[in-house]
Amino acid sequence: MGLVLVSTLALASVASAQDDPGWRVRVAPQLYLSNIDGINTASGFRFPVTDSVLEGGFALRADMQKGVWRFSLEYLRGSVQSTLAAGDPTAPVGSTDLSETTWEAYAARRIGPAASLGSLEILAGLRAVRHAQDLDFSSPEAIRETVSESWVGPFVGGSFLTEPGGPLWFSVLGNMGGFGLGANLAWVVEAQVGVVLHRTVDVTLRYRHFQTEYDNDGIDTDAYVWEDGQSQGWLIGLVVKP
Numbered sequence: 234m235g236l237v238l239v240s241t242l243a244l245a246s247v248a249s250a251q252d253d254p255g256w257r258v259r260v261a262p263q264l265y266l267s268n269i270d271g272i273n274t275a276s277g278f279r280f281p282v283t284d285s286v287l288e289g290g291f292a293l294r295a296d297m298q299k300g301v302w303r304f305s306l307e308y309l310r311g312s313v314q315s316t317l318a319a320g321d322p323t324a325p326v327g328s329t330d331l332s333e334t335t336w337e338a339y340a341a342r343r344i345g346p347a348a349s350l351g352s353l354e355i356l357a358g359l360r361a362v363r364h365a366q367d368l369d370f371s372s373p374e375a376i377r378e379t380v381s382e383s384w385v386g387p388f389v390g391g392s393f394l395t396e397p398g399g400p401l402w403f404s405v406l407g408n409m410g411g412f413g414l415g416a417n418l419a420w421v422v423e424a425q426v427g428v429v430l431h432r433t434v435d436v437t438l439r440y441r442h443f444q445t446e447y448d449n450d451g452i453d454t455d456a457y458v459w460e461d462g463q464s465q466g467w468l469i470g471l472v473v474k475p
Contacts, residue, residue: 266467267311271445275380288313294307327376329366331366362384362445364459392406403427407422417447442464
């Protein structure tokens with residue numbers, strides 16, 4: 234699966250350099266500390282998925298750039314475990330364990346020359362999301378099963394990078410997609426700070442917020458709905474520039 238999103242990690246090394254006729258590669262492994270929330274409908278039940286604790290996950294981003302063009306592929310995986318207590322008699326009681334895997338791939342084009350005070354990109358690509366969820370309900374009926382759902386949709390957006398001087402650099406990005414193709418609506422906002430440790434390595438801290446509305450239009454137990462779905466958290470890692 235290939236899909237989309239801005240690799241602000243790679244932008245750091247790109248913006249301060251003159252256009253290079255050759256290909257340049259950037260790889261960014263990251264620890265993903267995320268929190269996932271939403272209202273889920275699966276196996277004929279509607280129930281909340283939430284946890285106030287940041288759970289550990291993983292992300293990996295790879296970029297290739299030549300001149301004003303850049304191509305990026307990113308993988309993110311987060312998870313959340315929820316306990317459903319007795320309350321509404323129609324709501325299930327038990328526990329859920331949801332994992333969310335996201336692939337994003339995009340093509341980006343820089344607008345204007347590379348500049349230390351600000352470099353702007355526009356981008357377009359695809360995003361694929363897969364939910365795999367273990368359900369263990371004791372009431373109103375006993376259910377123990379794994380439910381999975383996947384969808385793919387386009388997105389468009391932009392990013393901005395600035396290097397004010399010294400080893401620090403900052404970037405922001407946003408994209409929006411879905412529009413009924415895959416998700417009903419999905420958007421991402423990110424902000425990132427990086428520190429150049431060496432000409433081949435940067436250390437980075439990134440905040441990411443991913444909002445999703447999805448409905449597969451299924452009937453009864455075939456329905457899978459993800460309402461007010463959000464995955465947000467911190468990514469801590471490196472940008473390796475061989």
